Amino acid sequence: MTPITSPSASPGLLAKSSFQRFIDALMAGGYRVMGQRLCDGAVKWDDVRLVSDLPIGWRDAQEPGRYRLEPTDSGRFFEVVNGPESVKRFAFAPREPLLVIERSSKSFQATPTLPKGEKTALLGVRACDLAGLAVQDRVFLRDAYPDPYYRTRRADLFLVAVNCARALPTCFCASLNTGPKAQAGFDLALTELDDAFLIEAGSQAGRELMPRLPLAPAPEQFLAEAEAQAEACANSQTRRVETAQLPQALYDAHEHPRWDQVAARCLACGNCTMVCPTCFCHAVEDVPDLNGQRAEQARVWDSCFTQEHGYIHGKNIRPAVKDRYRMWLTHKLASWIDQFGTSGCVGCGRCITWCPVGIDLTEELPALLKKA
Amino acid sequence: MRQQQPAKTTKAVTRPRLGVFKFASCDGCQLSVLNLEDELVALGQALDIVYFPEASSAMKAGPYDIVLVEGSITTSEDARRILNVREQARTLITIGACATAGGIQALRNWADVEAFKRAVYPSPQYIDSLGASTPISEHVRVDYELWGCPIDKGQLLRLLIDLLAGVQPRLPTQSVCLECKRQGHVCVMVARGLPCLGPVTRTGCGAICPGMGRDCYGCFGPAEGPSAGPGLPPNTASLASRFHHDLQLIPVEVLRRFRGINGHAKPFKDESHAWEDA
Incomplete structure (x- = not known):
């Protein structure tokens, strides 16, 4: 688990030509290194062993309901900003076996099935996804009953952040103060410049790795360039979420006619919740065997957009799509604040891009806050 | 699942009788049952498979505790036959798109079936075929419906396990x-x-x-x-x-x-x- 500490004051400079040694150092540290790799027209987390495994020469174009990769000759290693997967699946698994329940003569025995640990270094985590992970940490780990499955997986993660140099039209982290520069929650953070990377440590594990890298001291001009790059990236963002009136303004908008309009478009397919870095809803299912002697219990990703999710004790409390979209958006942007002391939105824009019909919450929110 | 006695004794006494019936269909869903290769032996022990012509020529008369119905209703004879199947079934489950929704052959519902008969058969008067292909639920009460072309064998197995255990089966409806x-x-x-x-x-x-x-x-x-x-x-x-x-x-x-x-x-x-x- 990554302790939240202030980043080291003195970043090192790594020549781009030496980046393979960085990957090698992670692997030598016992980590399975995973990064975003080209797959089926997007990028997905997969094993990275060589620099050439990275999606060099490509960048992503995103807009509501549309994702395309396009070639670029920039030569940058991390020009693809993101794909459909945040880092959520590495701590909150899509399907997590919880228990094996076995019948013995007159009783039964339930054995927890904690995940097997595997030290994993995630290479190229964006600031918004770090923020998302921090939100999930509050959900799964705070208070007296931390979730042991989540905790086990989370403890194995070594997070290598990459500060964003380019914003997508769907990005709005700057308005939520979650990016584009990684502030906390990483082990190492990279800033990609044209010919070199700036590397700074954000945790003890990160600081321990630094001496094993061929680093030079970072000249002042590079630090200034990194700052300028982050600022330009923030300034280039065109979407934003205005939080000043939240949460109350959304509670007041409970009967707003806009909900009907968005419900007419919403498919209730649940894609927005699946790609959201903070959505944590899950269902628990039992898978018994034919003899009635053994059952496995597992936790699977669920969504507040499904019919089953709104079903409680003989009644569906969210029968209509309108009820479900309102529940999701109100929770994400408003009641999440009451519940966890933070917004449930980190501004990654995935719910906009991966909505099959391109519903855009940065468009819905202002419409809902406007008097009908 | 809930019984207190050892399962072996219970099974010998109350092994539910299973029947599998076919209507207008390609048999692919019945094959999905047979494709449960790893579980087939256990399934045969948990259930008394007494009528399954696709699998065995030893066919016993009803009534049946669980009936799986594949295929849609496309002839007047089948429209009568499904009534008889329902009468013999305690729990009736449709398996697949044909039985559950009319299947690909329901495309005829937008076409002139008489014209098809004349185009295809030299003696179309011998063809007894209804103008529409309809799902089983338009003819008799159906207890559970499995969708798919073909069905998912794991979903079928899960449904049978739930019925054997006496719990309400869960059939997810989400996207x-x-x-x-x-x-x-x-x-x-x-x-x-x-x-x-x-x-x-x-x-x-x-x-x-x-x-x-x-x-x-x-x-x-x-x-x-x-x-x-x-x-x-x-x-x-x-x-x-x-x-x-x-x-x-x-x-x-x-x-x-x-x-x-x-x-x-x-x-x-x-x-x-x-x-x-x-």
């Missing part, structure tokens, strides 16, 4: 997208512009087609409830509009997306009608 995302597939609609029916199609297949880079063609039928029951019909209108306005499908292509294997299922049927004169 294919949830499973697609759990498995980490890249969305073929968003990333490649394919007209995927996954967002309005019922889960259960394991998101096979998007996992192979193909757009879902709705073989598990409409997500949620087809107009009746606690569920709502899926928002096919919004998806269809996206197909037309953003993915550049012309109206007849939109119509054909919905008028496929489950074209007779009401939400898909209604949507295809909406594009007839568009």
